[in-house]
Amino acid sequence: MIGEITLCFSSLFGSGSSIVSLNWVDSLVIAIYFVFVLGIGYYLMRFTKTGEDFFLAGRQMTAWIAGLSFVAANLGSLELMGWAASAYQYGILAAHWYWIGAIPAMVFLGLIMMPFYYISKTHSVPGYLKLRFGESASMLSAVSFGLMTVFMSGINMYAMAIVMKVVLGWDINFSIWVSSLTVMIYVVLGGLLSAIFNEVLQFMLIWLGALLIPIIGMIESGGWSGMVAKIHHNYPLGNYTHLWSTLGSFKDNPMGIHWTGIVFGLGFIISFGYWTTDFLVVQRVLAAKDLRSAKMAPIIGAGFKMMVPLIVILPGLLGLAVIPGLVGETQAVATGAHSYNEILPLMLARYCTPGLLGLGITALIAGFMSGMAGNVSAFATVWTYDIYRPILKKLKRADVDDAHYVKIGRWTTILGVIISIGTAYLVQQFASIMDYVQALFSFFIAPLFGTVILGMLWKRATSKGGFWGLFAGIVSSVGMWLWVKVDPAALRIIALSPYAKDMAQDMYRALWSWIICVSVTVIVSLMTTPKPDSQLFGLVRGCTELPSEGDLALIKRPVFWAVIILIVFAALNIIFW
Amino acid sequence: MTKQNRLSIWFFIGSLLTVYGIVIFGMSVYNLFYPDTGSHVILSNLHAGIWWGALLLVIGLVYVFLFRPGRVKH
Numbered sequence A: 001m002i003g004e005i006t007l008c009f010s011s012l013f014g015s016g017s018s019i020v021s022l023n024w025v026d027s028l029v030i031a032i033y034f035v036f037v038l039g040i041g042y043y044l045m046r047f048t049k050t051g052e053d054f055f056l057a058g059r060q061m062t063a064w065i066a067g068l069s070f071v072a073a074n075l076g077s078l079e080l081m082g083w084a085a086s087a088y089q090y091g092i093l094a095a096h097w098y099w100i101g102a103i104p105a106m107v108f109l110g111l112i113m114m115p116f117y118y119i120s121k122t123h124s125v126p127g128y129l130k131l132r133f134g135e136s137a138s139m140l141s142a143v144s145f146g147l148m149t150v151f152m153s154g155i156n157m158y159a160m161a162i163v164m165k166v167v168l169g170w171d172i173n174f175s176i177w178v179s180s181l182t183v184m185i186y187v188v189l190g191g192l193l194s195a196i197f198n199e200v201l202q203f204m205l206i207w208l209g210a211l212l213i214p215i216i217g218m219i220e221s222g223g224w225s226g227m228v229a230k231i232h233h234n235y236p237l238g239n240y241t242h243l244w245s246t247l248g249s250f251k252d253n254p255m256g257i258h259w260t261g262i263v264f265g266l267g268f269i270i271s272f273g274y275w276t277t278d279f280l281v282v283q284r285v286l287a288a289k290d291l292r293s294a295k296m297a298p299i300i301g302a303g304f305k306m307m308v309p310l311i312v313i314l315p316g317l318l319g320l321a322v323i324p325g326l327v328g329e330t331q332a333v334a335t336g337a338h339s340y341n342e343i344l345p346l347m348l349a350r351y352c353t354p355g356l357l358g359l360g361i362t363a364l365i366a367g368f369m370s371g372m373a374g375n376v377s378a379f380a381t382v383w384t385y386d387i388y389r390p391i392l393k394k395l396k397r398a399d400v401d402d403a404h405y406v407k408i409g410r411w412t413t414i415l416g417v418i419i420s421i422g423t424a425y426l427v428q429q430f431a432s433i434m435d436y437v438q439a440l441f442s443f444f445i446a447p448l449f450g451t452v453i454l455g456m457l458w459k460r461a462t463s464k465g466g467f468w469g470l471f472a473g474i475v476s477s478v479g480m481w482l483w484v485k486v487d488p489a490a491l492r493i494i495a496l497s498p499y500a501k502d503m504a505q506d507m508y509r510a511l512w513s514w515i516i517c518v519s520v521t522v523i524v525s526l527m528t529t530p531k532p533d534s535q536l537f538g539l540v541r542g543c544t545e546l547p548s549e550g551d552l553a554l555i556k557r558p559v560f561w562a563v564i565i566l567i568v569f570a571a572l573n574i575i576f577w
Numbered sequence B: 001m002t003k004q005n006r007l008s009i010w011f012f013i014g015s016l017l018t019v020y021g022i023v024i025f026g027m028s029v030y031n032l033f034y035p036d037t038g039s040h041v042i043l044s045n046l047h048a049g050i051w052w053g054a055l056l057l058v059i060g061l062v063y064v065f066l067f068r069p070g071r072v073k074h
Helices: A002-013 A024-047 A051-059 A063-072 A077-097 A103-119 A125-133 A135-168 A172-210 A212-221 A223-234 A259-277 A279-286 A291-310 A313-322 A329-335 A340-351 A356-396 A402-429 A432-457 A463-486 A488-494 A502-527 A558-575 B009-033 B048-066
Strands: none
Touching: A024 A172, A024 A356, A024 B009, A051 A172, A051 A279, A051 A356, A051 A402, A063 A172, A063 A279, A063 A291, A077 A259, A077 A313, A077 A340, A077 A356, A103 A125, A103 A259, A103 A279, A103 A291, A103 A432, A103 A558, A125 A135, A125 A279, A125 A356, A125 A432, A125 A463, A135 A172, A135 A340, A135 A356, A135 A402, A135 A432, A135 A463, A172 A212, A172 A279, A172 A356, A172 A402, A172 B009, A212 A223, A212 A313, A212 A340, A212 A356, A212 B048, A223 A313, A259 A279, A259 A432, A259 A502, A279 A291, A279 A356, A291 A313, A291 A558, A313 A340, A340 A356, A356 A402, A356 B009, A356 B048, A432 A463, A432 A502, A463 A488, A463 A502, A488 A502, B009 B048
């Protein structure tokens, strides 16, 4: 009977030419996953009554749960498949996005920034900007973040549906509607609490579904040295296994990037901008039960983030060793060969027997759903508290009760999913929208980091300085992007080299827009009147007395674990130099 | 309903892993006796499904036991 039901489930998914074909037991594994996530949402509905429950999970999460959720919200399926493909294309260089492109920023968030986010009792990053710089900077940040979040969610949804069509032969409409409606139901029912519970579950599934690939791949390749030897044999002219030694010149590596771009553009601006000010991930940490947990959560997250290359980058490298000859997407379409974008499902199909294959595919679906839940729950919070509430207050000249905002949060979640689905279909009609929206999202990250970090660390920064700095940073980022669009030769000026490629442009554009944001903020602040110290308590370093951790045992102090993480991070970079 | 009455997330995870462990272990044992001759899986002689399914089952049962309702809160 179960076999018949799941066979129906398989046929519902569709069939046709695909990389992987699912057995009925694989479909059963996937169906069980959907039952569980919906069940969790239904179960948690009874615990989600107040605004703090719905938008901040009641601020009751332990450091472990907040930390795992923090990483899971970022660990989407496109992230898994995309970086595995990048590892096949660029080699171990792709690991920079997991190590220098994440770890220092996550540790910085935990130790330096989290106390201010947490003590200020803000519900969001725009909420912090409102307290520190006033309504203008907050509204600019909230509107840009809210819109871009749901648009990005839609783009990811469409890209995921395409992946499922290519990998499994599933119908695009089926993938879009089933996955997004499932996310919508469990987030509407249980709010951030439900999103976080499911993200932790999804994080476990991603690991348990993907970890078999490197294990069996290493056995097949004969360990690390065997894999490196095979890669050198397959690609004698390429250098795929060194992290830093090829970054001395733009033309010495396939990414066309210089180490300054990686260190300052990726490692400093883009990474710090994303991990410390993107509310999608920061919201998970704000749900922590106390300040120590809030500081520990990003550090725990950093520990797990550092291990992700094991299930993402290593499969790409193993692919170079055992499945050589995969080509780029354009060539694959023209010749009918497999593309390196399909490396992760190809490796799943290579090593996974029935049941395990279902677990691997469930890991991909879980990755997509955790990313989407992160988007819609963050959108609901920012829209309700940072856009709707100030407008309603101005119109009514009074605040309304908490239950009203919970209701608006639930409706906004539904609205967010509908806009995401609409965006997915829009992208299906006009593929170029995808590039534009992704570029739009990148415009805000670096300047926002400049504004927030000055707000937290420099008490002289004023409201006008914050707003105009953020505005100038965004405008300059858009300007540089347009300049390169109109005149591609401008890339050599922005990225400082005629050999620079697209990847380098993102790094240097972020760097320049951050410098412009910080410069304008400083200049305007020095020309305008700052707030008195008494109004900056809980918001700015130097005006806020942070709770001492002197009475805690060393092993319980966040700074102790941060040092451990940084030592391991340094060791990994040296080992794979 | 208060947080004190709430089931732990680890209990849910344990339950799911237990179910997955049973399904994958059971299917892999079945395949051991009735192998799929058309399979192209590399290193299938390692029987990864059996030991991975068993691992999921063991982890799942441990989590269910440690975080069962009424024992540990959250």
